[in-house]
Amino acid sequence: MKEFKYVVKDQEGIHARPAGLFVKEAAAFPCAVKICKGDKEADAKRIFGVMGLGVKCGEEITIRTDGENEEEAIAKLSRFLEENL
Amino acid sequence: MRHASADACLPGIRAPQNHNAALYGPRKNDWRQQIMQLEGKSVFGGIAIGKLSVYNKKDNQVKRRKVEDVAAEETRFSEAREAAKEQLKGLYEKALKEVGEVNAAIFEVHQMMLDDLDYVESIINMIRTQEVNAEFAVAVTGDNFSKMFAAMDDDYMRERAADVKDISNRVIAVLQGTGQGQITGEEPVILLADDLAPSETVQLDKSLVLSFVTRHGSTNSHTAILARTMNIPALIGVDYPETFQTAAQEEKSLDGAFGIVDGYQGILYVDPDEETIAKYRKIKDEDEDKKRLLQELKGKENVTLDGKKINLYANIGGVADVANVLANDAGGIGLFRSEFLYLESEDYPGEETQFAAYKTVAENMAGKKVIIRTLDIGADKQVDYFQMEKEENPAMGYRAIRICLDRREIFKTQLRAIYRASHFGTISIMFPMIISLQEVKEIKEIVAQVKAELENEGIPYKDCELGIMIETPAAVMISDVLAKEVDFFSIGTNDLTQYTLAIDRQNPKLDNIYDSHHEAVLRMLQMVVDNGHAGGCWVGICGELGADTTLTETFLRMGFDELSVSPSMVLKVRDKIRNADLSKN
Missing domain, CATH: 3.50.30.10 (Phosphohistidine domain)
Known part of the structure; x- marks a missing residue:
């Protein structure tokens, strides 16, 4: 299992559009991808789950990948977050 | 209501x-x-x-129905979901062309929502376990998911409840074979x-x-x-x-x-x-006139049909006005009234306060010319902390440059602030209410002192163009002499008219004879242009008359190099210039 922590810098938080793009990225990997905020956890391949976390600017999220290609997935997703959020 | x-x-x-x-x-x-x-x-x-x-x-009324063939109902749902996604792809393309990528993205998000496994599984599950029709399962699931968003503590996310309803209605409309309004x-x-x-x-x-x-x-x-x-x-x-x-x-x-x-x-x-x-x-x-002018004239040169060019700048009274200057596409600031710094404050504004204001304006204008007029209080603009004595005739009294040359510490503070800011853009300095050569010489001495001080302190500055306001008949009459001392003239037509016609412009009873088109005033303008040019100065107008479009062509013929008007008038004057033809009478 791989893990990556990130503090969201986008003023609007993880709103619909980046949530959609993030889900698209996550869905491309065979491993399980989770996104957590505090004690809430969601499947990062499901847009309603990701949006439902209601992540706002300044909040920390954790991305966990588990399974096939987990390393490649965490690298790609962390880069996505840094570039888009 | x-x-x-x-x-x-x-x-x-x-x-x-x-x-x-x-x-x-x-x-x-x-x-x-x-x-x-x-x-x-x-x-x-x-x-x-x-x-x-x-x-x-269109009211998509959904009724609960029991279905016999659950598998067929699942297929109905899957097909409707695919059809809805196809529609969304089409909408995305349409929106992309009409409202741009950022606004079109919502339809991509909608497609993803329709792919969301929680959403899809919940619907399939309902069809299977409760043996209900697809429409009903979609409506109930859509309701549940939209309630989740509606309950969130964030305005933006609450708004997304509408998106969930929207995608659900789309699938239902496909299932029912109905369109939307x-x-x-x-x-x-x-x-x-x-x-x-x-x-x-x-x-x-x-x-x-x-x-x-x-x-x-x-x-x-x-x-x-x-x-x-x-x-x-x-x-x-x-x-x-x-x-x-x-x-x-x-x-x-x-x-x-x-x-x-x-x-x-x-x-x-x-x-x-x-x-x-x-x-x-x-x-x-x-509104439409303004929009049309903007569209047609933004970025265009201030040039007449026969090729005569003129600089068109804007007058401002504070830092906040710069946005307006840029929005209206002025080529620079022809009159930055520095009085606001003094009028808005409880005590003499310090060098740092002034420096910050001048620097902000210079930087925002990004290299375009900014002409700062030094303190012009007195007359109709009074400031308590200056503790000026009451005068019989303030318009002709202790004001503007007369105060500055008398109380030099105030003047020097302002000049230091301006020269420090000059490093951050293109600043020119203009002095108001000049009547004599002696005044100009004194000003230049003080300017030289200020520059020497900055030099000693190792503070960077640029050489600024120095100019004077021509707003007294005296300055007009000796403009040939003054032109040799400075880089430019800017005519303050309001005061010049008042002093030339001996009419107090604050007195409403005299409004009917206050005539800024008076032949005496117009002759003076011509005289200033000619004397200025002969002495190597460029000559402009920064008074209200500059924006009088009935005179724009006259000013061009007189040979003015610059007009500075209120930001909202820039494009109207530009329009006038671009339609003028000086080769015709």
């Missing part, structure tokens, strides 16, 4: 307690003085005048709706929408975003009734009635009278 006339009801007559109360007020022939005005929140300014069209959603007719309308889902707004023929008015929605809603993209006025939170009463006291549907949207004040007028319509047509025409 509020009314143009405050008394919706006559004394003793109580309005019925429904939300159209005031409409049913006194049954008097003149009651129609009260035009129905509905208040809302504006999400985009502007004026729209036209027919109202009430947008009614549309504008009928070919005349552009003011569209009234409860709220508009993104898919509804994108399907609308935009050329038929003059304005959006919705009962619900927020400044984040798609309707609001779309209105801003389309640059049309839009109001939200307008609780409009279904009907209203006409002048002939008939009950009439709002749909099809005439209306006006005031996107500046956030008001919808229903069936307005001639006077109101005329008033708004005028505002709308002015």
Whole structure:
């Protein structure tokens, strides 16, 4: 299992559009991808789950990948977050 | 709801307690003085005048039905989901062309929502376990998911409940074989709706929408975003009734009635009278004129048909005005009145305060010329902490450069601040109320001292152009001599007219003989241009007369190099310049 922590810098938080793009990225990997905020956890391949976390600017999220290609997935997703959020 | 006339009801007559109360007020022939005005929140300014069209959603009534063949129902759902996604792909392409990528992205998000496994599994699950029809399963699931968003503690996310309803309705419409609402007719309308889902707004023929008015929605809603993209006025939170009463006291549907949207004040007028319509047509025409000028003239040169060029700058009275200068495409700032620094403060503004203001303006103008006029108080502009004695005749009294040369510490502080800021842009300095060569020489001595001080302190500065305001007949008469001392002249036509005609411009009784087109004034202008040019100066006008478009051609013929006008006048004057032909008489 791989893990990556990130503090969201986008003023609007993880709103619909980046949530959609993030889900698209996550869905491309065979491993399980989770996104957590505090004690809430969601499947990062499901847009309603990701949006439902209601992540706002300044909040920390954790991305966990588990399974096939987990390393490649965490690298790609962390880069996505840094570039888009 | 509020009314143009405050008394919706006559004394003793109580309005019925429904939300159209005031409409049913006194049954008097003149009651129609009260035009129905509905208040809302504006999400985009502007004026729209036209027919109202009430947008009614097609009602996708969903009934629960028990199904025998569960597998077939699952297939029905899957096929409808695919069809809905296909529609969304089409909408995305359409939106991409019409409103750009950022606003179109919502339809991509909608497709992903339809792919969301939680959503899909919940629907399939319901069909299987409860043996219900797909429509019902989609409606219930859509409701549940939209409630989740509606309960979130964030305005933006709450707004997304509408997205979930929207995708669910789309699937249901496919399942039922129904379409969604549309504008009928070919005349552009003011569209009234409860709220508009993104898919509804994108399907609308935009050329038929003059304005959006919705009962619900927020400044984040798609309707609001779309209105801003389309640059049309839009109001939200307008609780409009279904009907209203006409002048002939008939009950009439709002749909099809005439209306006006005031996107500046956030008001919808229903069936307005001639006077109101005329008033708004005028505002709308002015808006359109401004827009047309902007579109046509932004980025264009200030050049006459026969090729004569002139600099067109703007006058400002504070840092905040710079945005207006840039928006109206002025080539620089021809008069930066520094008085605001003194008028707005309780005590003499220090070097740092002044430096910060000048630097901000210089930086924002990004290398374009900024002409700062040194302190010009006295006369009609008084500041308590200067503790000036009361004068019989302040316009001719202790003011402007006369104060600066008398109280040099004030003057030097300002000059230091200006020279320090000069490092951050292109600054010129202009001195007001000059009457003699002696004054100019003294100013130049002080300027030299200030520069030497900065040099010693190792503070960077640039050499600034130095100019004087020509606003006294004395300066006009010796302008040949003054021209040899400075880099430019800028004519303050207001004071020059007042002093030349010996008319106090504060005295309204004299307004009828205060004539800024007076031959004496015009001859002086010509004299200043000629003397300035002979002495190597460029010559401009920064008084109100500069914006008088009846004289623009005259100024060009006189040979002026620059006109500085209020930001809102820049494009009007540019228009005049570009249509002038000096080769013809």
